[in-house]
Amino acid sequence: MEILSEREKEIFDFIKSYSRKNGYPPTIREICSGLKKKSTKGVFFHLIKLERKGYIERLKGLSRGIRIKRSLMVETVPLLGNISAGKPILSEENFEDIFLFPEKSEGKFFLKVKGDSMEGAMIYEGELVLVEKDSNIKNKDIIVAFLNGEFTLKRFIVEKGKTFLKAENPKYPMIEIKSGDDFQPFGKVIGVLKKI
Numbered sequence: 001m002e003i004l005s006e007r008e009k010e011i012f013d014f015i016k017s018y019s020r021k022n023g024y025p026p027t028i029r030e031i032c033s034g035l036k037k038k039s040t041k042g043v044f045f046h047l048i049k050l051e052r053k054g055y056i057e058r059l060k061g062l063s064r065g066i067r068i069k070r071s072l073m074v075e076t077v078p079l080l081g082n083i084s085a086g087k088p089i090l091s092e093e094n095f096e097d098i099f100l101f102p103e104k105s106e107g108k109f110f111l112k113v114k115g116d117s118m119e120g121a122m123i124y125e126g127e128l129v130l131v132e133k134d135s136n137i138k139n140k141d142i143i144v145a146f147l148n149g150e151f152t153l154k155r156f157i158v159e160k161g162k163t164f165l166k167a168e169n170p171k172y173p174m175i176e177i178k179s180g181d182d183f184q185p186f187g188k189v190i191g192v193l194k195k196i
Contacts, residue, residue: 004053010035011046012055016068025066083111083129083144083153107133110193111144111153118142118153120168123192129153130191142189147175148182156185 004012014034018026026034031043047066050056059065110128121142123129131144139158144151145165154165154175163183165175177183 004050004055008046008050008053008055011043012050012068015056015066019068025064025068027063082114083151108190109133109187113153117167117169117172118155121155123153123168123189128193129189130193131187132190133187137185137188144186144189146182146184146186147177151186153189 011031014031015025018030018034028040028043028047032038032040035043037043047056047058051058055069057067057069059067109131111131113123113125113127113129116125118124123142129142129144137143137156139156141156142153143156144153145156147165152165154167157164157166157174163177165177167174
């Protein structure tokens with residue numbers, strides 16, 4: 001597949017974003033308006049080039065007849081490294097692999113689970129947890145947390161005015177987060193890629 005020029009990429013990205021958000025593609029006038037372009041002819045010219053390069057299909061006679069090739073609507077989600085589900089250990093964010101993802105992937109990443117402390121939540125060693133970074137953390141969510149220089153995977157608990165990180169395995173005690181601790185919720189677990 002041919003590489004896109006800066007202008008072609010700008011138009012292609014707009015079409016993709018608009019289509020995801022609205023469930024249907026933009027018209028040429030909506031592309032002009034969204035990208036603050038005056039010339040519909042210029043946009044039309046770039047649509048022809050996008051079609052020739054294999055990024056879109058245009059259905060003649062339809063004002064919303066722009067279709068992104070199905071394979072190009074897939075996003076990628078990185079596997080950043082390991083996360084402890086036992087005793088908290090440092091998990092460096094090393095880009096290890098990528099996975100195709102059929103929806104908006106921005107702010108999402110996978111971490112490989114190490115340890116057995118989340119087995120009660122059906123999260124086992126070697127599985128991948130899908131994490132959404134900086135999402136709205138609520139009581140009882142399973143989160144990736146940064147605590148005193150280390151990352152860990154635990155359930156976030158607020159109880160009687162105190163905050164805890166709770167393992168889902170009776171072998172491990174609850175970790176109380178105290179006022180002097182360096183604590184930061186890093187992201188919320190929104191899915192698990194199970195081992196087959």
